[in-house]
Structure formats: structure tokens, C-alpha cells
Amino acid sequence: MARPVSAFRCTECGWTTAKWAGRCAECQQWGTVVDVAEQTGIVRSLSAVAPTASRAARPIGEVDTEDAAHRPSGIAEFDRVLGGGIVAGAAILLSGEPGVGKSTLLLEVAARVAGTGRRVLYVSAEESTAQVRLRAGRTGALHDELFLAAETDLATILGQVDQVSPELLIVDSVQTVSSSLSDGLPGQPSQVREVASTLIRVAKERQLPVLLVGHVTKDGSIAGPRLLEHLVDVVCQFEGDRQTALRFVRALKNRFGPTDEVGCFEMTGDGIAEVPDPSGLFLSRSRTAVSGTCVTVALEGRRALPVEVQALVVSTKAPQPRRVVNGVDPSRVAMILAVLERRAGLRQLGEHDVYVSTVGGVRLIEPGADLAIAVAIASAMRDRAVPHELAAFGEISLAGEVRPVTSARQRHSEARRLGYTTILDVEAGTVHAAVERAMIASRSSRERELDAAF
Numbered sequence: 001m002a003r004p005v006s007a008f009r010c011t012e013c014g015w016t017t018a019k020w021a022g023r024c025a026e027c028q029q030w031g032t033v034v035d036v037a038e039q040t041g042i043v044r045s046l047s048a049v050a051p052t053a054s055r056a057a058r059p060i061g062e063v064d065t066e067d068a069a070h071r072p073s074g075i076a077e078f079d080r081v082l083g084g085g086i087v088a089g090a091a092i093l094l095s096g097e098p099g100v101g102k103s104t105l106l107l108e109v110a111a112r113v114a115g116t117g118r119r120v121l122y123v124s125a126e127e128s129t130a131q132v133r134l135r136a137g138r139t140g141a142l143h144d145e146l147f148l149a150a151e152t153d154l155a156t157i158l159g160q161v162d163q164v165s166p167e168l169l170i171v172d173s174v175q176t177v178s179s180s181l182s183d184g185l186p187g188q189p190s191q192v193r194e195v196a197s198t199l200i201r202v203a204k205e206r207q208l209p210v211l212l213v214g215h216v217t218k219d220g221s222i223a224g225p226r227l228l229e230h231l232v233d234v235v236c237q238f239e240g241d242r243q244t245a246l247r248f249v250r251a252l253k254n255r256f257g258p259t260d261e262v263g264c265f266e267m268t269g270d271g272i273a274e275v276p277d278p279s280g281l282f283l284s285r286s287r288t289a290v291s292g293t294c295v296t297v298a299l300e301g302r303r304a305l306p307v308e309v310q311a312l313v314v315s316t317k318a319p320q321p322r323r324v325v326n327g328v329d330p331s332r333v334a335m336i337l338a339v340l341e342r343r344a345g346l347r348q349l350g351e352h353d354v355y356v357s358t359v360g361g362v363r364l365i366e367p368g369a370d371l372a373i374a375v376a377i378a379s380a381m382r383d384r385a386v387p388h389e390l391a392a393f394g395e396i397s398l399a400g401e402v403r404p405v406t407s408a409r410q411r412h413s414e415a416r417r418l419g420y421t422t423i424l425d426v427e428a429g430t431v432h433a434a435v436e437r438a439m440i441a442s443r444s445s446r447e448r449e450l451d452a453a454f
Contacts, residue, residue, distance in 0.1 A: 009036045011190040012225055032189055070256065074112025077264055077274045078105070081236060081249050083257015086113075086168070088207040090256065091200045091231065093174075094249075095214040095222045096238030101247055102213050104139065104272050105238065105265070106170050107132070109211070111141035113168050119145045121166035125152045125176040139271030152186065154179040154195050158202065166208070171199065173213035175223055187215075192224035200231050229253065240267070244361035246281060247272070250301065262301035279418055282307040282360040292380030294438070295391045295420065296372030297411040298364055304407070304414035306391065307362055309369065311376035312355040321350065327358030328373060329365060336374050336396060343400030344374070344432040346381055367395040368405035371424060371434055378435040384442040391415045392424035392434065400431050 009016045010033050015026035023030050051057075070085030079085045086092070096102045103124075110120045124132050129150045136142050147164050151157050154177055161169060171177060174196055178186040182194040196212070203210040212232065215223040222229060229235050233255045240247035249263040264275040275281070283295065283306060292311040297304050309328070316322070325333050333356050340346045356373060358364055371394035379386050393411055395403040404426040405411070415423055422441055428434035 114143040114145035118167040289385035294376040370396040391420040
């Protein structure tokens with residue numbers, strides 16, 4: 001019989017070593033290498049087990065899909081991200097920064113689902129039942145079919161599921177629940193893996209949808225083992241800036257629908273509210289034309305949103321002019337400034353401070369906003385206001401060309417729907433031609449205003 005050999009194994013990826021190490025050499029995780037006893041020299045064999053009649057393989061055309069139908073949660077924006085609703089037996093992971101509103105959103109989902117007559121169990125592992133009850137009373141999320149429990153032990157949570165028999169289970173959060181079958185503190189990879197796999201197994205066996213809240217690390221990724229994202233069916237990310245009330249829910253993974261949908265919400269004093277048409281959130285409310293502004297149509301998932309870009313150009317005598325941006329990529333703004341100076345004839349930009357910002361705190365990361373940024377900077381440089389009915393979108397190359405962007409037809413349709421009659425896009429050809437067209441439209445708009453005044 002082989003002698004047991006003392007070895008060390010990483011609980012995260014399974015890497016083994018003869019000597020203990022504080023950091024795994026394979027997955028680079030700290031504190032995951034533990035002492036295990038492995039039997040070497042033994043050949044293990046696995047015997048085949050005959051499947052039962054209910055689990056026997058069938059032709060794919062005979063598989064019943066009724067249980068995989070979407071059931072609306074009562075929040076249209078959340079259902080949009082999920083692909084139409086919550087599927088029975090689905091495991092959904094919702095992650096986000098601390099304080100962004102994850103618990104508030106899921107409490108609202110629980111109340112809406114309970115309002116349809118389906119029983120919901122909300123397990124809070126971070127707050128007491130009294131704290132959750134106070135929030136539910138403030139947001140109007142009280143219902144007789146909504147059951148609340150404050151538990152951190154996995155076995156007790158499973159006992160609560162047996163006792164309540166819910167049709168929806170919400171666990172807030174998976175990193176604070178622990179199992180006695182696994183070593184380590186709550187939140188460690190082994191504990192998160194054990195808790196998540198057990199809850200997902202219960203969800204599949206009972207056709208019980210489970211909503212899990214996940215913490216994020218300081219770099220924005222989901223805390224715990226990467227296996228957690230592979231186990232669940234849907235991974236949603238809750239995004240938002242604490243300085244603004246706007247929140248976005250994105251689907252990073254979805255086995256039941258698309259992954260390019262975005263749900264828009266707004267945090268209010270009474271909880272979280274849906275924003276089905278956020279078209280006016282990123283536009284200034286000034287009725288008079290001001291130089292240095294231009295509207296672009298950005299894409300958030302499949303949704304086209306008009307966003308106003310503002311620029312301010314101020315002369316300076318400093319040896320290095322300032323370049324201050326907010327809501328846009330600094331490197332792309334620097335590239336656009338170089339193209340404007342070289343290709344569009346704005347020779348004196350190197351002697352001015354340039355400030356570029358977006359309205360409403362939205363962040364533009366796609367290159368489709370390049371043309372609007374360029375028009376706004378040129379408008380501020382020449383002190384000519386772009387008319388309100390003008391919108392621009394297009395990518396700018398280093399050669400000064402305006403390149404096409406994705407979903408151009410959808411952007412056109414949204415701009416026309418909102419009343420933008422003049423659209424600058426790839427048909428302008430070059431950034432120089434686009435800027436000149438914007439300036440001509442500015443003069444025409446100014447002449448019409450003067451005619452109307454007299």
C-alpha cells in the first residue's frame with residue numbers, strides 16, 4: 001500500500017507543491033495553498049451508473065421547454081437585461097460597487113414578484129431583519145408573500161427554503177454565507193465555491209430561481225473564484241456614479257438572452273425607479289445656443305442615447321496648456337486635438353487650455369463620439385454656437401477621416417425621433433469638412449434667429 005505523502009494544494013486552481021507557499025504560483029492568489037494528504041500509487045476506477053427514466057437522454061426535439069420560459073419580474077428594465085424575465089431554476093449573480101443600490105434593486109424585485117402571488121424568500125446575510133424592514137417600508141416594498149430572514153449559515157438557509165417553499169430565493173450576499181462542510185472564513189474561495197455550488201444545485205433540482213449578490217474587488221472584478229461566474233447562468237453588473245442618481249444594469253453573461261442590453265434606473269428618496277426613456281438625462285436644459293456644445297448619439301447596449309458634449313477653450317500663457325476631461329477618454333481627446341490642429345486648420349489649439357465634459361455624468365468610451373467632441377472643441381475655439389437641431393457621430397482617424405460606426409441606422413432613427421434634422425456622420429468625409437458644415441449651420445441658425453427677432 002502506498003504511503004501517504006504530505007503535499008500542499010491550492011484551493012483555487014488545484015496547483016500542488018511539495019512545500020508550502022503563501023501565494024499560488026499558478027493563479028497568483030494569496031492564502032489559498034493548504035496542506036492536504038494525497039494517496040499516490042493508487043489507481044482509482046469509476047463504475048458506470050445507469051440513468052433513471054426521467055434523466056435518460058432524449059432527442060433534442062422532444063425536450064420540453066415550458067420550464068425554461070421567462071416570467072416577468074415586474075420591473076421592465078430588469079427584465080430587458082435578463083432577456084424577458086426570470087427563468088425557473090436560473091442562478092443570477094448581481095455584482096456592483098458598495099452602496100450602488102444592489103440590495104435596494106433586489107428588494108424591489110422581491111416585492112414586485114410577491115405582488116404577483118409568488119412567494120419570495122429574501123435572505124440577508126449582511127443586515128438584520130429590522131434594517132431590511134425599515135428600507136422596505138421606505139421604498140414601499142412590503143407584501144405578505146415576501147418572507148425575510150437574516151442568516152449566514154448555508155444549512156440554516158436551506159432549512160428556511162424547506163420551511164417557506166418560495167418560488168424565488170434572494171441571497172444577499174454570497175460572500176458572507178459560510179458552510180460547515182468547507183474550511184476557511186466566509187468570502188474565501190473555498191467557501192464561496194461551496195456555497196454557490198450548493199445553492200445552484202438546489203435551484204436546478206427544485207426549479208427555484210436564485211438571485212445572488214456578489215461583492216467586487218477594488219479593481220472592479222467579482223470577488224471570489226472565477227468559477228463562480230462559470231457556475232451561474234446570468235452575470236449582471238450594477239454600475240453607477242455616487243455623485244449622480246443614474247444607475248445601469250448590464251448583462252456580462254446570459255444563457256437565456258442577449259448580453260448587449262442595458263437597463264436604466266434612477267435612485268430616488270423612495271427607492272429605485274425605472275427610466276424607460278433616458279433621452280433627456282444627458283442634455284443640458286439651456287434654450288439659448290452656446291458655443292462649445294454638440295450632441296452625439298451613443299449606444300448603451302442596444303439602446304441609443306443622445307449625449308451632449310461640452311468643450312471650453314481658454315487662452316493661456318503657460319508653457320504646457322491644460323487638458324482636463326470628464327466623462328470621455330483623455331487619450332482620445334488628445335488625439336482629436338492633434339487631428340484638429342493638423343488636419344482641420346485649428347493651428348492655435350496648442351496655445352489654449354481645453355476642457356471637455358459630458359452632461360449628466362455619463363461616460364463615453366466608444367469612438368463614435370469622436371466627431372461630436374471635435375465639433376464641440378471647434379465651436380468653442382471659434383466661439384460659434386452649434387444649432388440645437390444638429391447631432392454628430394463618427395470615429396476620427398489620424399488621417400482626418402470620419403469613419404463609420406456600428407448601428408448607424410439606429411442612431412439616425414433616434415436622432416430623427418428627437419428632432420435633430422442636421423446630422424453629421426461618415427458622409428462628411430473628413431473632420432475638416434464636418435467642422436465647416438457645423439460652422440455653416442451655425443451661421444444659418446444665427447441668421448434665422450436675427451430674422452425672427454426683427
